Amino acid sequence: MTLNDALKEYCLRIADNSSILAHRLSEWSGHGPILEEDIAMSNMALDLIGQARGFYSYAATLEGKGRTEDDLAFRRDTREFVSRNLVEQPDNKDFGTAMLRSFLYSCLSYLQFRALMNSKDETISGLSAKAIKEVTYHVRHCGDWVVRLGDGTEESHRRISNSVEDLWMYTSELFEQNEVDALLVKEGVAVDLNTLKQDWLNLVDEIFAQAKLTKPAEGGYQSSGGINGMHTEHLGYILAEMQFLPRAYPDAIW
Amino acid sequence: MTISKEAVWEMLNSIPDPEVPAISIVELGVVRDVKVEGSSVIVDMTPTYTGCPAMKMMEDQVKAKLMLEGLDVKVNVVFKPAWTTDWMSDATKEKLRAYGIAPPDKLSFENLHPFAKSDKGPLKCPFCRSENTALTSQFGSTACKALYFCNECRQPFEHFKCH
Incomplete structure (x- = not known):
């Protein structure tokens, strides 16, 4: 694998995660529990779409085959998506699940962008310096809600505890790496996710303690394989909706 | 026609931010650089937020403003250094x-x-x-x-x- 191929793959991962999570958040547009949250979720979706655009565009440039950011987002199938399984998980219109999903992902994204600001690749460091400020707000906002719901009423505590049980099995996968990471870490372009794991746990523990939530016991089933294109059944449904228009009307332009 | 860099900056400074019209896009800090060669102008712009939907509108406004002056315009989107409110x-x-x-x-x-x-x-x-x-x-x-x-x-x- 060449450095160029590895870098393209790395950018696709960040872009896929951002775009799939953005899709999940945008499902709440017009359906938020209160107006301010409706706006907040749409805003977070917008930030993520912006991040996805930056990384898709860069991936397209690195690939150099004339594909555009839109081709990468709308003309690839499930097995080609290299996003983490966490971001595609449905929330079944449970607000707490949606907040927890974004919180768990954003904590890692925050740490990753913080490290990537020092990447030897200028485009990666530039995009990361931009994205980290946005993601900081996402962690703060979603973390606030995890606390409010966890330390809220009996019902809100019960429901977000269930969300923790449902989503925890997708957390180890956030740290899975392959030869792409190995190559890029060696070149000072990417960050070794293993070095971020403890910091991620600290962020999660801090919020869970305030929220009076407990982490599921270690050793339970953990999902695997997103970076190799192995996904849960939910991704296909997301892509069917997200990609419908450009596939049905290939000449459509923005 | 030819035009000075300063004149281009002045024109850009008359374009209001589409979301906050009290300030111009230059005051907002999204116009990073202007290069002039004869009647060709290259404007470097940086987004406030990566997903800011007003970005496209600002680009279009920059192009429209300068094209009306008979200039050939290219807008370059740059990400580094990242925009900050400190500007x-x-x-x-x-x-x-x-x-x-x-x-x-x-x-x-x-x-x-x-x-x-x-x-x-x-x-x-x-x-x-x-x-x-x-x-x-x-x-x-x-x-x-x-x-x-x-x-x-x-x-x-x-x-x-x-x-």
């Missing part, structure tokens, strides 16, 4: 306040920790200057603003976030 001058921040938006403070890197406790004290209401204000939501009508409420004059207001 707004005090005069620009005062314009925001007069428009009813509490301006951003200076960016501190402690603010970049998600659980940072701000040491800056309460935000002042842009209308009555009271410090008896409360955050309604981290996210407002645009990505760059948060929603606040003034308990003194009972007015909701927006805060241009430090970024």
